[in-house]
Amino acid sequence: MNTYIKSFLLVFFSFLTITLYAQSDSTTTFDVAGNCGMCKQRIEKAAKLPGVEHAEWNLQTHKVTVKYNSKKVKLAQIQQAIANAGHDNSGYRAPDEVYEKLHECCFYDRPNFGNKEDHVHDDHDDHTGNNHQNEQNKETHDDHADHDHEHIITGVVVNENQKADLSPIANVNVKWLEGPQSSTTTNENGVFKIKHDKGNKNLVFSFAGMQADTIEVKNLHEVLVVHAQNNVLSEVVVSRRKKSNYINALSANRAEILTAQELFKAACCDLSESFETTVSVDVVSNDAVTGSKQIQLLGLSGIYTQLTVENLPGPRGFATPLGLNSIAGTWIESIEISKGIGSVVNGYENMAGQINVELKKPHNSERLYFNTYVNNMGRTDVNLNLAQKINEKWSVGLLLHDNFMYNKNMNFSNNGFRDIPVGNLFSGINRWHYENGKGTIAQFGVKYLKDNRTGGKVDFNKSLDKGDTKVYGLGFDNERIEGFAKIGYVFPKNRLRSIGFLVSASNYIQDSYFGIRNYNSEQTNGYANLIFQDIIGSVAHKYKVGASLTYDKYNENIESNVFDRSESVTGVFVEYTYSPNEKMDVVLGLREDYNSLYGWFTTPRLVARYNPFTGNTIRFSTGRGQRTANIFAENLSMLASSRAINYAELQNQNNAYGLKPEVSWNTGITLDQNFQLFGRESGLSVELFHNNFQNQVVIDWENPRTVSIYNLEGKSYSNSVQAEFRFMPAPHFEARMAYRLLDVQTDYKSGKLQKPLTAKHRGFINLAYNLHSGWSFDYTFNTVGSKRIPSTLGNPDQYQLAANSDAYITMNAQISKSFGVNKNFTIYVGGENLSNTYQKDPILAAEQPFGQHFDTNLLWGPLTGRMFYSGIRYHIK
Structure with a gap:
């Protein structure tokens, strides 16, 4: 560990000694949001500060190229000036009050268009210097695309004088040359909306004192801008498209963003089902009876991935096994997946990566959103989101989710056990948003979860059979309540300086039973994080400092064994970011924490991004992570078997079971290359990650009669290699293909073995075809390689399984159709596991659930077969 720290400090001070020999003349390109020619004029005008020689914004790429004298003006000043004019960019977010005063045509999509400076007041702040960028990519125009259907065309008519100033023209007549004679006029902002009926091809524009012109209708699903110059009307078409799944090009960490549009490609009823269209994350069932799932990143269990909700702790500790089911998919605005080591600002627990979930905010989401879902297995989901802007400062939102599972006889393998427990899960969030326009933003609210489910044999009756050995059953009665708040302040005279405070508190209670084995637990958690950020001289040198506190009180009772402990971790951190230009970022972080059970520990981390040439991004990351294992809650499935738990190696005292904390070092390198294929944007990504563990808590399943838990004595590592190819074979048609190779090995007491129930190979294809008429078609194909099955050689012959x-x-697959002028009503139908592949023998010795060979933990494949579903979505903006 000392070698790692010394190496880290050497790199740290090496970067600090990089001198400031920047050339006077600099040329840079960065993203700026906008829609039309008026935006172009406004952006270029704002950018031309003293010292700026040239500024040009491109309508198609949404990038501005600026040539300036770095001794007279700084890049941050240029970006700030553009933001103050109303346009979000890769440096700053425009003030809301300025954005809202833009011309009607200029309202660009901004919920995720980021603020690289990562002000704590931004709703998408992840405190890593890397915001969720809603990248607006180059659009390929295709004059032969099929647009000949009914829809609404939106446009604006503006006048351009000799100085190239643009101003809207009201009362311009707009009508179709042929077909139904629909007509309209532009409003006071020069904006018009006209219905496009099938067969219409040409629009006629006329205005007193100007020569009329006829414009052919081509790709008009975005914004049609009609310029009047020299008393002649002519057209300019502005078209832009957002990806539903993309890599944040400007973040130092490689962050894959899944937008709400991406989540619509599947039913996505809860968080555990939100990763079906990405190869980065695996979601697997823990066993064959409890219905609990876990995420896997880099081939490692979900406990090594830091799960956060808006950068506050997500379901963790005792809430981990069933926590993925508690966050409804319809609540989610976006998901950011960051593999490898993350920022020290977010804590010390990140080992394999971080998944941050951004929920819908009351001040910028739909006033009403309703979703209902039903499948042929007896599951029904109902979701209702409500948001209301009370006044200019206050907004309130309510997110509700109710899940019913009532098919008691669902049993694909015909072994007499319910594949999924039946019952009800209800969860809800009430949240408030405050912004005073003077630099202060606050969010706060409460969350509630109630989960009551019963599983086991199909004929199990809880009121009659619980605690008896006649009929095997299991059940959960879980309740969680949480309060949270996020408060940020940006200094008005220096918007690069800000301070933020994040705080949350929760209580989780679980009462559960597995046959005649009981497990009851309670966790009380408190979390606080104070963050201050500023620059050193210029925007090229940024830093964050802060302090955090995490407190957990755990009470467990498992098979009459009591394990109680209180654990608090207090720490301080500093993070320095060196950004000499738009091509390079280096983030160096260091935190020092004190754990009340284990004492002091140090967490160094380094992340770097470099763009050697256009379209190419190379990233490197390395650092340390540490966590305390909750061995029973995180491996609850061990109770759903007849395996004896080896308590002899555990200590029943006021610490974490007598085990050492887990430590890992993660190193990764990624390469992303964007290019044109068939005249359309394409990309290739390659990533390599290595995890090396110390003191890993090993869950040893290699004896079929027992499960042993002990600290690693030897080596444990994971290697992950992944390649992904993205392209558009035709307009509106997106394709992604990927392959992943995992090598995960651990030294058990019986020798070195590949991690059980983890596929070494995985292939992935996702195809998406979307039409502006409201039709969407999505298809996902997965091939999963062979997995090693824990040894069953100690069992009688009839209860022995193959080694692999x-x-x-x-x-x-899913098909959806949206209706209405605003496409606010959607019907969707789909199917999962259409190949009808499922494990035929998911439970060992199912006929003797109270016998010594009963085991539900050897699940390597899908538990259920082919499933069909349907649902509706409706929203009011």
């Missing part, structure tokens, strides 16, 4: 599982494939 079969490889298998799954296919999911």
